[in-house]
Amino acid sequence: DIVMTQTPLSSPVTLGQPASISCRSSQSLVHSDGNTYLSWLQQRPGQPPRLLIYKISNRLSGVPDRFSGSGAGTDFTLKISRVEAEDVGVYYCMQATQFPRTFGQGTKVEIK
């Protein structure tokens, strides 16, 4: 199974300041079709997860452009350029290159 490791697990951030979350996979997420199926999900308190970014860096329609994804192979990063109050929640990376699909442990973003 591919193990997804996120750091940090907790990220207290001042409003308006940037935040960055790292996700590392135990093996390459490059699929045989050439795509890298690494997604970022946001889960606000009391809500189901929602997709923010897919295939490393593709932002879903309606997701604010302060969210960006980058990386390749086994190392990936989600960045929030300026954290807003509505960004509070837990962020997960997820790989859909291989079965079983696996998730990172989650990173809790909170306001200082």
Added chain:
Amino acid sequence: EVQLVESGGGLVQPGGSLRLSCAASGFTFSSYEMNWVRQAPGKGLEWVSYISSSGSSIYYADSVKGRFTLSRDNANNSLYLLMNSLRVEDSAVYYCVRSTRSSFWGQGTLVTVSS
């Protein structure tokens, strides 16, 4: 508007069974792979099972293999998860998820396994 509405959760004793349903609308259900992902209270996300758009390919997490059965009815835009031999550790919110590669999540249904 894309919608996934889960139902069928509830309280069941260890060793019991439940059947979860997911009603899909707002998109061409038969064109999409579907999944179940669960989240135990206060914990992270765990993928449970996958079914291809036609239903010809099905995968399960090792933790549920042999106990859970995933199926779909494309004519009625519905996904089903039959859960047998339930264990306390199966207690979780179960989410119906359209495609794990560009995912859309339902609101979830709570399953509690307890005596």
